[in-house]
Amino acid sequence: MAGGGLAVAAALGVWFWQSGSPSATAEASQAALAAGIDAKEQAAIEAIVRDYILKNPEIIPEAVEILQTRQKAEAINEIRAGIEAPFNGTAFAGNPNGDVIVVEYSDFACPYCKQTTADIDRVLKEDKNVKVVFRELPILSEASNDAALMALAAAKQGKYYAFHKTMFATGRPTPSTIENAAREAGLDLVEARRFTKTPEAQKEVQNNIEIARKLQFTGTPAWVVGNDSQVGAVGYDGLKEMIAKARGSK
Template sequence: MTLHRRALLASAGLGAALTTLGGITWALLRPPAGTDDLTIEDVLFDPDQPVLGNPQGDVTVVEFFDYQCPFCKRGHSDLMAEVEADGNVRLVMKDWPIFGGASVLASQLVLGAVEEGTYVAAQAALMATPARLSEDDVRSTLMAAGLDPAAMLAAYRQDRERWDGLMDRNSRQAAALGLQGTPAFIIGQTLLPGAPDRDRLRAAIAAARGSA
């Protein structure tokens, strides 16, 4: 199955199949025949993408996010709590740094932490900060969490082709999906622009599981 932005937003006349779940209109990822520029597997299972939650989970939740996005941060604790409580969700946090240099640096440092084994701690520290960050704020937040931003940056630079390639694919996927900003979620094969509360997130996961 493939994805195309024409398949996503019926309100824009693009031919999406729509459903309503918990008061939210969702666009089902059902592209028109003959589109082959982006597959669902490309979005859900990028081989370079770090995975949180249960890597073998039966439902994948994708969030396109930015470390300076206030709505991403506001909903992050509920997202992580639901993933932990469920126990069978693959969580994919797709870095889409659209708020400037501090966002880019934050993504670079946290992705650099993957090989250091501190990705989860680094991401959690930055997601717990106020929305707007300077580059100095990014570094000081990581240092306060007991991490070494210089080592993280060195690790990122050592594997820069991998991480820059990942972020470039994330950006191209966001454009293909017609995303207008962060956060944007894909749950199973369903697209939700915006941030669901925990109840709606749980309902969406259940619906994805039921339709699998």
């Protein structure tokens, strides 16, 4: 049997063994016949594949991991522009032309997001070729949403990162802590309050929530770096690993 035919048959054998459904079996048989494989050859290959998997079950989680990695990359690539382009062109820190873009989805009421500020500062201090884009994902409370809208207002005034760091340092979002952080970051409060009520601000938050759903983010912080995504406080070492992986794939 030709090598290509054997590969096709092996794949069909795996499918047959895993599914076991009558429809899948019938489709596998038809595909095998189309590839020039008779029923006897197909049965022999299926037996070999089944035996190999039973003797080497570790290949199943390995295959699942490879599939999940591929699916992550496909999902990110479909909406990459909406992920990596900073709001108003200003909601980022680091090198605007960095060769690696780190995207963080965060909630100002999330204590784990607060922890990441030191990790990001350290990365930016040590790696001058990284750009960190911040996206608002207010999922914990109404106050989270208010703080997110004020962060977008800060971006409109070119003071996003100052507000971002100050808001996390100030404490959990409340009307007073949000206003204090905005004032400390140097925002025009009248203009900032006006902007938080605009459709543009509301739409940005909603877009972030929709993208988070598409990427199956289950909480904050969540990260996208290159073709990889992670959920949780990955820490400084985790960020460095994601950056190195993205840089190495270029």
